[in-house]
Amino acid sequence: MTDQEKIQQLEQQLRMLDEQLMQTQKLSSVGALASSITHEFNNILTTVINYAKMGVRHKDAKTRDKAFDRILSAGQRATKITTGMLAYARNTSDRFEPCEVNKLLTDVMVLVQKDLQMHRIGVDEDIQPGVWALVNSSQIQQILMNLIVNARQSMKEGGRLRLIIRDNPEDGWAEVSVGDSGCGIPNEQLQKIFDPFFTTKKADARGQGGTGIGLSLCRRIIESHKGRIRVESEVGKGTMFTLKLPRSESPAGLIDTSAA
Numbered sequence: 001m002t003d004q005e006k007i008q009q010l011e012q013q014l015r016m017l018d019e020q021l022m023q024t025q026k027l028s029s030v031g032a033l034a035s036s037i038t039h040e041f042n043n044i045l046t047t048v049i050n051y052a053k054m055g056v057r058h059k060d061a062k063t064r065d066k067a068f069d070r071i072l073s074a075g076q077r078a079t080k081i082t083t084g085m086l087a088y089a090r091n092t093s094d095r096f097e098p099c100e101v102n103k104l105l106t107d108v109m110v111l112v113q114k115d116l117q118m119h120r121i122g123v124d125e126d127i128q129p130g131v132w133a134l135v136n137s138s139q140i141q142q143i144l145m146n147l148i149v150n151a152r153q154s155m156k157e158g159g160r161l162r163l164i165i166r167d168n169p170e171d172g173w174a175e176v177s178v179g180d181s182g183c184g185i186p187n188e189q190l191q192k193i194f195d196p197f198f199t200t201k202k203a204d205a206r207g208q209g210g211t212g213i214g215l216s217l218c219r220r221i222i223e224s225h226k227g228r229i230r231v232e233s234e235v236g237k238g239t240m241f242t243l244k245l246p247r248s249e250s251p252a253g254l255i256d257t258s259a260a
């Protein structure tokens with residue numbers, strides 16, 4: 001094998017490992033939500049079991065109808081979570097296409113909602129409807145998931161998560177911000193947070209610490225989109241990450257229903 005061929009082979013291997021790292025990180029961020037999702041399923045099962053018991057005990061049509069209604073909606077709640085999870089994990093498309101930014105965010109919120117609720121984190125949304133970006137949907141959702149999980153982990157109970165979406169046609173960006181009222185990042189660390197393996201999170205009792213991979217992948221993804229990622233932070237007050245994504249016009253023929 002010539003040197004040239006060896007280099008090509010190594011480059012090929014590197015690309016494959018890169019892709020694997022990205023997918024593994026994506027799945028590990030779902031791991032951070034495992035306990036809240038298990039909790040949610042427990043609640044759903046309790047509802048199903050209790051209403052099933054009620055339906056068995058009471059023979060009258062009215063009670064049975066009510067029991068079926070409750071069981072049905074509990075089942076639908078469970079489906080929403082499992083479909084969302086599968087869609088998130090399976091979406092490995094490498095296509096860049098126009099996506100509605102709010103839709104990407106909403107799909108991620110379905111998965112993190114319970115985690116936020118369990119930690120008593122409120123959500124403030126300031127979302128301009130109908131903002132579109134030309135992106136790889138899977139990768140941008142991975143970034144949003146990482147930023148929201150980091151934000152949650154930085155906050156104590158009672159914290160607030162801020163989600164902002166803005167169209168910036170003058171500069172050609174679709175902008176998304178994820179802010180928190182958490183611990184903030186000291187100045188001397190701000191330079192390092194995007195470095196691979198930089199983490200300040202110690203392993204907890206269950207051995208779940210930080211890997212320091214999340215933000216380094218966020219930066220790589222944003223670079224491949226020719227976008228920007230900015231962070232502002234004040235210790236004790238909170239942190240705000242802002243993504244600037246290449247904007248796109250909303251595709252013709254699609255009616256904007258987000259304001260409805």
Ligand SMILES: Nc1ncnc2c1ncn2[C@@H]1O[C@H](COP(=O)(O)OP(=O)(O)O)[C@@H](O)[C@H]1O
Nearest residue numbers: 150151154193199200201210211212213214215
């Ligand atoms: N919202 C945030 N608030 C405070 N610190 C943050 C926030 N997001 C990231 N950080 C800091 O950046 C580091 C790197 O983040 P990340 O790459 O996601 O790795 P990990 O979450 O595994 O530690 C974190 O350990 C933390 O110190």
Ligand SMILES: [Mg+2]
Nearest residue numbers: 146150214215
């Ligand atoms: Mg992280």
